[in-house]
Amino acid sequence: MTAMGYDAPGGPDVFRSEQLPVPQPGPGEVLFRVAYAGVNRPDVIQRQGFYPPPPGASPIPGLEIAGEIVAAGEGVGTEWLGQKVCALVSGGGYAEYCLATFDHCLPVPDGVSLAEAAALPETLFTVWHNVFERAYACEGETLLVHGGTSGIGTMAIMLGKAFGLSVIATAGSEEKCAAIRELGADLAIDYKTQDFVEEVKNFTGGKGVNVVLDMVSGDYVARNLQCLAEDGRHITIAVLGGLKATIDMALVMRKRLTLTGSTLRARSNEFKALLADEIARTAWPLVADGTIRPVMDQTFPLDEVAEAHRRMEQGDHIGKIVLAVSRET
Secondary structure, three states: OEEEEOOOOOOHHHOEEEEOOOOOOOOOEEEEEEEEEEEOHHHHHHHOOOOOOOOOOOOOOOOEEEEEEEEEOOOOOHHHOOOEEEEEOOOOOOEOEEEEEHHHEEEOOOOOOHHHHHOOHHHHHHHHHHHHHHOOOOOOOEEEEOOOOOHHHHHHHHHHHHOOOEEEEEEOOHHHHHHHHHHOOOEEEEOOOOOHHHHHHHHOOOOOEEEEEEOOOOOHHHHHHHHEEEEEEEEEOOOOOOOOOOOOHHHHHHHOOEEEEOOOOOOOHHHHHHHHHHHHHHOHHHHHOOOOOOOEEEEEEHHHHHHHHHHHHHOOOOOEEEEEOOOOO
C-alpha cells in the first residue's frame, strides 16, 4: 500500500511516499480501505517531532479515517465487511489501508459523505469528552471556545448549541467571526481587535462563563480565569501559545474554579470504546439527522499532504482539512 511517512521530523516537505505491507487485523480489529483521512493539529505536531505516537501505534500520521471495512479480525462479525464506517485511530490514517479497533468505529449515516465522515471522529470525541464529560457542561450554561473556526472550535460550537449551551467563540478576523456566527455562536469575538475578557464580561453581565475550552494556554490561561464564573471549569486541550502559565491561585480559590485538561491519543482502548459508545448514543443521532455536519475547509490528494499541513499551519482554514486517499464509492 502507499502511505505518506517521513524519515526525520521537520517542515511539511519531509513527507514522502512509501510502499508498506498492508496490515492485518488482530483480535477486535478491522482493516479499512481508506477513502478519506482527517488532518489535525496533532499530526502537525507529530511531524515536527513533538508528539511521538504511543507504544504500538503506527508511526504514519493520521488519527481519523473513513472508508470501507475490507477485513475483520477475531471477534468482529463478518457482516461488517463492505460497510462504510469512520473511526478514531491512534495513527496510520495517511495510507491506503489502516487498522482500527472495531469498538472505536461508527457507521457512516445516510446523507453523510465519506469526506465528512473522516472529519468527525477526532473533533467529536475530543469535544464530547472535554466539554460534556470533564467539564460536565449543562443546558443553560455558557461556553467560551478559543479557535472558533478550527475543527475543534466549529464542532464545539455546534455541539454546544445542540445541547442547550450559550456559546461565545474567538477568532482572528471578521471573516472568521462571521463564520462563527453562521454556525450559531451567540457571540463572536475578534481577538485581534477586541479584548475577549471585557467582551465576555459585557455579554454575561459580569457573571462570566461556566466553561472555557482552551487550545492556546500560555498567557491566555490567566485571562481565561478572569472570564470564568464561580464554580467555572477550565479545560486545556492544546498549548499552542506556550507550555507554562502564571495564574492567581487566590482567584481560583475565591471562585472555586476547576482546572483540568486531557489528551486523547494515549488513552486506553477501553476508554476510547466507552467514549465511542456514549457518543453513538448521544451525539451520533444528531449527525444522522443533519443537526451536526462538519464544517469542511479543503480537500487535498494524499500525495499533497505537505500542502494540507501548510494550510493548517498558516491558520487560514475554516473547519476541517481532509486528505482524499482513494475514490469514494
